[in-house]
Structures are given as structure tokens and as C-alpha cells.
Amino acid sequence: xxxxxxxxxxxxxxxxxxxxxxxxxxxxxxxxxxxxxxxxxxxxxxxxxxxxxxxxxxxxxxxxxxxxxxxxxxxxxxxxxxxxxxxxxxxxxxxxxxxxxxxxxxxxxxxxxxxxxxxxxxxxxxxxxxxxxxxxxxxxxxxxxxxxxxxxxxxxxxxxxxxxxxxxxxxxxxxxxxxxxxxxxxxxxxxxxxxxxxxxxxxxxxxxxxxxxxxxxxxxxxxxxxxxxxxxxxxxxxxxxxxxxxxxxxxxxxxxxxxxxxxxxxxxxxxxxxxxxxxxxxxxxxxxxxxxxxxxxxxxxxxxxxxxxxxxxxxxxxxxxxxxxxxxxxxxxxxxxxxxxxxxxxxxxxxxxxxxxxxxxxxxxxxxxxxxxxxxxxxxxxxxxxxxxxxxxxxxxxxxxxxxxxxxxxxxxxxxxxxxxxxxxxxxxxxxxxxx
Numbered sequence: 001x002x003x004x005x006x007x008x009x010x011x012x013x014x015x016x017x018x019x020x021x022x023x024x025x026x027x028x029x030x031x032x033x034x035x036x037x038x039x040x041x042x043x044x045x046x047x048x049x050x051x052x053x054x055x056x057x058x059x060x061x062x063x064x065x066x067x068x069x070x071x072x073x074x075x076x077x078x079x080x081x082x083x084x085x086x087x088x089x090x091x092x093x094x095x096x097x098x099x100x101x102x103x104x105x106x107x108x109x110x111x112x113x114x115x116x117x118x119x120x121x122x123x124x125x126x127x128x129x130x131x132x133x134x135x136x137x138x139x140x141x142x143x144x145x146x147x148x149x150x151x152x153x154x155x156x157x158x159x160x161x162x163x164x165x166x167x168x169x170x171x172x173x174x175x176x177x178x179x180x181x182x183x184x185x186x187x188x189x190x191x192x193x194x195x196x197x198x199x200x201x202x203x204x205x206x207x208x209x210x211x212x213x214x215x216x217x218x219x220x221x222x223x224x225x226x227x228x229x230x231x232x233x234x235x236x237x238x239x240x241x242x243x244x245x246x247x248x249x250x251x252x253x254x255x256x257x258x259x260x261x262x263x264x265x266x267x268x269x270x271x272x273x274x275x276x277x278x279x280x281x282x283x284x285x286x287x288x289x290x291x292x293x294x295x296x297x298x299x300x301x302x303x304x305x306x307x308x309x310x311x312x313x314x315x316x317x318x319x320x321x322x323x324x325x326x327x328x329x330x331x332x333x334x335x336x337x338x339x340x341x342x343x344x345x346x347x348x349x350x351x352x353x354x355x356x357x358x359x360x361x362x363x364x365x366x367x368x369x370x371x372x373x374x375x376x377x378x379x380x381x382x383x384x385x386x387x388x389x390x391x392x393x394x395x396x397x398x399x400x401x402x403x404x405x406x407x408x409x410x411x412x413x414x415x416x417x418x419x420x421x422x423x424x425x426x427x428x429x430x431x432x433x434x435x436x
Contacts, residue, residue, distance in 0.1 A: 066399035102191035104141030119224035122203030123217030130208035179210020222280035241420040243435035267429035286313035292363030311405035319410035329397035350392035
């Protein structure tokens, strides 16, 4: 199928009339939509634990962020550019948002986790030990093909297990958020809305140990050679954007737009930086934080971009709540507490919780980037307890048991914003957009 440069992939509410009934989860008849939905929404095939509120799920998911941040802080460089780090093996993604894709010919529907800090894709395949009931069937696809150790893609996979001589299957073993899996690198057609990318390389998972590997796989939107942008060639001109709906959203989906066409024409931007030692990550020049009208004081070195030690700030779709290096977070927390007043308690990963009646005193938080200031609405900076009696600052310090030099702007703070990545012109754009 001829590639369509800059196709706009609408990811919004689709109303499909069936007689007099309306199905808010239905796709367009021509399947031209590409749905991005919260993993536990009513339109998602994944069901939350019984009697569990969305607030408790956020607390639970955020408690796993340290593993994600540990991964982001320990990506190591490869010896050559062609063997740049592939994040899928170590990615501690907690899977808050999934994207609807079809894999193979004819297409097999999968809801894959969307991850901007991972390059390659991987899916559970039929016969997989420890996988969910929904798997990809290679035998049912006429376009499926295995890859052996001689192909260049194989050398870009972590945990590679190839024979010293000969051309065996490109097998690898990787860890994921405390779990592990084994897979074989293969290729098949990947369908995104009406676009088909032939010969897409991905990991065909054949065994999982643990429960944290995404049930229907992962689609990487990183900057490495096995990412969606790289494997799609010139189709999307190195440009994509997304708008993540609120965690509270059930029927309303966000949107993923691939290519320059259909992107916001007026959007504030900040430079996109590249770290050769962690080339998959989207670094930005983060310059400061204001709490209310107070620019929080702390040494600028805690925000400085330094490719040598990996320090700096990234924008990441997989981490739940924003994590600052400990001195920065402590300074922000103390100023926030000072302005709110009263007493504070802790709930899970949140250490600045207060009685909801004090919420009117909560100051707005502004994130300062080079050339761009982002004032967060309270819905992007506060989270409420399941009982609704407490409000908590939805940010935390990077774990103190890792090389905590990396600040992560996470998906809770990105809700209802259009985040644009332009890897050719090296810029990131941010604009307000209601995408619930």
C-alpha cells in the first residue's frame, strides 16, 4: 500500500450509528482511526481489579515509577551508532496508555502500550508460555517472516543470543519491570489506521516470567533504529504528536498524529536535545520551576543537560508522575507546603497530601523550558484520594537508590496537552488541547 506522507491519525471519539444505538467505542467503518485510550478505560480490553477506583490505580501505578526511572537512568551507550541502545529489554513501562494497531496479513488486532522512551516493538506470540490469552499468530499471517543473526537489525537488540558461527534465529532474552521474557526478532506488516508499514521488525515473545510485561505488547516511539519513526522511513518526516486523555476518561480517546500534516500551526516550542549516550530519549532544556509566583531557588546544575553523565530532563509517556532529582523536588515540595499551610501526610508515592478543603490555597506550578513556560492546571498537579477527602501533589523525588540525575516530565503532567516531537528540526512543542 502506498505510504501517505504526513497522514493525520485521528484518535478521538468515534460515533458509529447502528440503527438507533450509538457505540462510543466503535471505530470508523474504514478503520481510519488510531485509538489511544487509558489502559483501564471502558473501551479497553484490560479490566481493572474489582472495587478499585481510578485514584487507587494511579497510586499503585505511580509506586512502580522508581523501576521505570531506574531504567531511564541506566541506559548505556553501544560502541557504534548502528548498535545504539534498544530500550525494550530494560523498559519499566507501567502501560497507562495503549494504541490500537493491526499486525500481519490479514491484520490481527492488538492494543499495544505506547512508549516514547523505547525503540523496538514486541508482542506475545502464539504458544507463548506465561502470556495472556491474546497473542499474535505468525502462522495466520501471509506476510510474516523470521530474521536470522546475519541481518543488521539483530545487532541492535539487547540480550542477543546468537551462535558464534552460522546464521541461527535472532533470539534474545530481556528483563522488564522485574519480569523477564525471551523472544525472537521477526518482521511483518504493521498497520496504523490506514497506513501499512511492511517488513516491520519486532520481537515475537515466546516466554514470560512475571506479570509486568505489557499483555498485548509494546510499540516504541523512541529515536533509535528500531523505533516506529526509523522503520517508517520518510513516511512521517520524523514528526509525531500525541494528546493523552485524563486517567478519568473512559469513552473519550486521545490522539496520535504521525507526520507534519495536521499538526498545530501555532505551538510554542523548545529545543529537542540529543544525548549520544542515551540516543533514544527525548531530552529538553528544563530551566526552572515556579510555585505560584515564586521561582523556586536551587543550584542550576541539577537541571543542566550533560551527555557525559546522562543528567538533564526528558519527556516520557511511560512514567506516571513527574520525578525531579531529590534536591529539586525537596525545594519544590517545601515551597508548595509553605503556600498551602496546614498539616501533610503521605499516600504511596505521594508525600505531600492535605485535606481537600485547603485545595483552594494550592498554588499553580509552572515548568520553565528554554523558550516556553508551561503552567499546569490543578488537574495536572494534584491527585485526590479514593475517598476524595485528601489532595496530593502529584510529583515525587527520583529514587535515591539509583543514579538519580535524570528529571522526568511524566504523563500525568501531560494530560490534555498536545506534545509535538520534531526530530528533524530538533524541537518539542506543547499546546493546550482538551482530548478527553
